[in-house]
Amino acid sequence: MxxxxxxxxxxxxxxxxxxxxxxxxxxxxxxxxxxxxIEWSGISTGTERLLWSGRMPPFPGMGYPLVPGYExxxxxxxxxxxxxxxxxxxxxxxxxxxxxxARGLFGGASQSxxxxxxxxxxxxxxxxxxxxxxxxxxxxxxxxxxxxSQGGVLPDLIVGHGVLxxxxxxxxxxxxxxAQPTVWEIEPVRMTGADGYAVVHPDQDPRRDxxxxxxxxxxASILDALVQRLAxxxxxxxxxxxxxxxxxxxxxxxxxVRLRIAAQFLPRDLEAVMALIASGRxxxxxxxxxxxxxxxxxxxxxxxxxxxxCLKMVLDWRQLS
Numbered sequence: 001m002x003x004x005x006x007x008x009x010x011x012x013x014x015x016x017x018x019x020x021x022x023x024x025x026x027x028x029x030x031x032x033x034x035x036x037x038i039e040w041s042g043i044s045t046g047t048e049r050l051l052w053s054g055r056m057p058p059f060p061g062m063g064y065p066l067v068p069g070y071e072x073x074x075x076x077x078x079x080x081x082x083x084x085x086x087x088x089x090x091x092x093x094x095x096x097x098x099x100x101x102a103r104g105l106f107g108g109a110s111q112s113x114x115x116x117x118x119x120x121x122x123x124x125x126x127x128x129x130x131x132x133x134x135x136x137x138x139x140x141x142x143x144x145x146x147x148x149s150q151g152g153v154l155p156d157l158i159v160g161h162g163v164l165x166x167x168x169x170x171x172x173x174x175x176x177x178x179a180q181p182t183v184w185e186i187e188p189v190r191m192t193g194a195d196g197y198a199v200v201h202p203d204q205d206p207r208r209d210x211x212x213x214x215x216x217x218x219x220a221s222i223l224d225a226l227v228q229r230l231a232x233x234x235x236x237x238x239x240x241x242x243x244x245x246x247x248x249x250x251x252x253x254x255x256x257v258r259l260r261i262a263a264q265f266l267p268r269d270l271e272a273v274m275a276l277i278a279s280g281r282x283x284x285x286x287x288x289x290x291x292x293x294x295x296x297x298x299x300x301x302x303x304x305x306x307x308x309x310c311l312k313m314v315l316d317w318r319q320l321s
Contacts, residue, residue: 006035009320010110011297012102014065016054019298024067025100029114031080036093036120040291041109042071042132043304043313045162046218046241051105052301055243061097061105069109070095073123073131074317083117091120092134094270111294111317121270127277129291129314130284133163137273137282138265140167143214143239144175146260148268154178155214155237157207157229161185161199163287163311164216164239169197171273174281182207187308193286216240223247230255237262288312293319 012022048068050056072093079085097104098114123131172178183199209231218240235258276282289311292300304313
C-alpha cells in the first residue's frame, strides 16, 4: 500500500474548544494490524471533556491536533496475516494511534482505523451501539477489583449517577454477596433509572459512616466533603478523571483516610466484563441516550459535555456510507 493511499475522516480537536471533521492520512498497516471500519464511537465526558476544554493535565501523547475516542465498535475490513483477527469480524476498539498528521489520543473517533490485532476485542453483534460502553464497564470493573479478582471492600457509596456510576452499581449487584450501594446525584434528571439501589441527593443523606466511597463525578473539589462522610479508616476511590485535587489534611488525618486512584483498565478487566455481559449478569441497556452523525460532531460533543440528560452520546459513522 503506497504512502498516503489510506485515509479516513476523523474527529480532530484542533485546539481547546475547536473541533472539526477532517480527512487524515493513516499509517500503513503491518501484517499484525487490521483495518477497521468504525460503525459507532462514544464520547467520554471525563477525559475528552478535559481535552476539549484545554484543562487536560500533562499526559503521554497529549497535544493538538489530536483525535479523541477510546470507545469504538466496527467491522474488520482487512485483517493482517498475523493479526489474529478475521475479515468481517465485529470488534471493540479501545483507541488507535494511526494518524500521520495528528496525535492519536485516544484515536478512536474515526471512520476507519489501523490498529494492532491483539488490541481489539471481538464484540457480539447483538450489542450494536451498546458495544461502545465496554470501555466504561471495564473502567468500573477495575475500580471495584483493582487486582483483577472479586473480593475486598466494595463501595457502599457511589458519587455520580452517570453511565460510570450506573455501571458500578450494576456490577456490584452482579457480584455474589455484595450489598446494595447508595448513589449520590445532584442533577434531578439523572436521579431516575436505578434498579435495585437507591439514588439520593447528598443533602438528603445523613450518613457519616461509609467505609468506602467511589467517586465518578470528576468534581475536583469534592474530597473534603467525602472525608466528612467516612467512618474511621475509610477509603476514597477516585474513578473519575480530574485536573487538580486538593485536600484539607487535618480531617483526613483524624479519620486515617485511605485514598486510592483507579487507573486505566487492563485487558483482564475487558475480558471480565465481556464474560458478565455474555452471561446476562451485566446489562448495558438504557445507557446510550443520544446518537448523532459525525457531520454534527461539534454540536454532539457540546451536548455530551453540557446536557445532563445526555448519559452517553454516540457518533454513528454508518451515516457517512
